[in-house]
Amino acid sequence: xxxxxxSNRKLIEKTNYVRKADPKxxxxxxxxxxxxxxxIDKFGNDFYMIIAGxxxxxxxxxxxxxxxxxxxxxEQYLSNDKIGKVRWVGSINGHNLILRTCNIxxxxxxxxxxPRFLKNETILLNIENPFSESDLNDYSIENRKIxxxxxxxxxxxxxxxxxxxQDRCCISQIPEANMLRASHIVPWSHxxxxxxxxxxxxxxxxxxxxLFDQGFISFSNSLQVILTPEYKGFSRPLRKILEEIKDRQxxxxxxxxxxxxxxxxxxxxxxxxx
Numbered sequence: 001x002x003x004x005x006x007s008n009r010k011l012i013e014k015t016n017y018v019r020k021a022d023p024k025x026x027x028x029x030x031x032x033x034x035x036x037x038x039x040i041d042k043f044g045n046d047f048y049m050i051i052a053g054x055x056x057x058x059x060x061x062x063x064x065x066x067x068x069x070x071x072x073x074x075e076q077y078l079s080n081d082k083i084g085k086v087r088w089v090g091s092i093n094g095h096n097l098i099l100r101t102c103n104i105x106x107x108x109x110x111x112x113x114x115p116r117f118l119k120n121e122t123i124l125l126n127i128e129n130p131f132s133e134s135d136l137n138d139y140s141i142e143n144r145k146i147x148x149x150x151x152x153x154x155x156x157x158x159x160x161x162x163x164x165x166q167d168r169c170c171i172s173q174i175p176e177a178n179m180l181r182a183s184h185i186v187p188w189s190h191x192x193x194x195x196x197x198x199x200x201x202x203x204x205x206x207x208x209x210x211l212f213d214q215g216f217i218s219f220s221n222s223l224q225v226i227l228t229p230e231y232k233g234f235s236r237p238l239r240k241i242l243e244e245i246k247d248r249q250x251x252x253x254x255x256x257x258x259x260x261x262x263x264x265x266x267x268x269x270x271x272x273x274x
Contacts, residue, residue, distance in 0.1 A: 004192070005052040005061040016048040016063070023053040023060060027092040032085065036073060045070055051092065053189075059113030060189045062092065069097070069106055077102040113189055158182035160256070161201030169205040170251040171225065181209035185262040187270070199259040202250070207241070216242065218271040221260045223250040226267065229274035 009018055017039050021027040029051050039047050045067040053060035066073075072088075077099050079089040090099040095109035161182035168175040183202045186194045194200040202219075204212055211217045216238075218226045225248045231239060 002058060003052055003055045003060055004058050005050055005063075006055050009052075012050065015043065016050050017066075018050045018052060021051045021053055021092075025091070027051055027053060027062070028089075029091065030079075030087045030089045031073065032087045033075075033078060034086065036088075039066075049073075057190050059192045059195070061113060062097075062108050062111050063114065064097070064106075064108050064111045072099055072102050072104050072106065113192070157184075157196050157198070157201060160198040162203050164198055164201070164253040164256050165203035165251055166254060168203065168251070169208065170203050170223070170253075171208050171245055171248060172205055173251070174205045179205050181206060183209045183212050185258070185266045187213075190265075190269075194259075194262065197259070198256040200262045202258070208245075211242070212266075213270075215270045215272040217245070218267045219250060219263055221263055223252065223258065224248065225250065226271065228272040230272050 005012060005018060006020065012018055017031060017036060019029045019031060021029045031049065047066050049062075049064045049066055049069060051062045051064070077088060079087055079100055081089060081100070088099055089101075090097060092098075092108065095107060095112060097106040097108045098104070158181075162177075162180060167177065167180070169180060174180070181204055183204045184195070185200050185202060188195055202212070208217070216228050216231065216234075218228075220226055225245045227242050227246050231242045234242070
């Protein structure tokens with residue numbers, strides 16, 4: 001997979017300020033004063049501050065409307081960390097953007113990995129787009145075109161996934177709604193075309209959702225629980241939780257069959273290897 005912003009960077013930078021950041025260090029970024037002023041002079045506040053992360057994850061980027069953060073990108077909060085370079089320096093941790101010289105926190109979770117927030121969305125759908133025709137399935141097209149924000153989309157996904165497993169955890173059969181999560185098999189940030197696909201979701205209770213997300217457990221193509229080979233080195237309480245579900249058959253979904261390619265992806269890329 002190729003990061004949508006980075007693969008189209010030259011086009012996107014014509015109308016938006018783009019920076020590359022390392023997700024391993026909380027998306028540390030800097031924006032220079034002179035360059036930001038050029039965008040302001042040309043577009044007013046009608047452009048985006050875009051922070052792109054992992055180049056191999058297509059949805060790992062923040063496209064933040066400048067109008068929502070213009071109150072922190074002011075001279076008062078310029079960094080004095082580097083002589084001769086006038087800039088703002090900050091990071092994003094837990095979807096919270098904060099500048100090094102300012103204690104104002106900006107929740108930017110709505111703007112994570114959503115190409116709908118890009119000013120010129122056609123950039124992502126033109127002939128230079130890295131996707132093939134086969135990649136543009138119903139769910140990826142919906143993801144690009146429906147005019148709802150990312151939280152609303154995840155709410156739709158959750159409803160479909162929970163319904164697919166009769167509103168109970170597919171491992172433990174716990175039915176309490178506030179204890180259930182719609183777990184993405186291929187993580188949200190790794191691919192865009194699978195985000196809303198109910199065949200990419202498992203209904204898991206909070207504990208198993210976290211174990212699945214962190215790669216402590218995965219599933220076979222027939223939905224039997226697989227443990228990381230590393231589990232024997234874990235603490236006794238965690239080992240006990242894992243051993244209780246080892247090889248357990250998960251409930252089979254009633255409507256949308258789980259896509260085996262997604263399960264293979266999780267086993268190969270998320271499950272902790274020995």
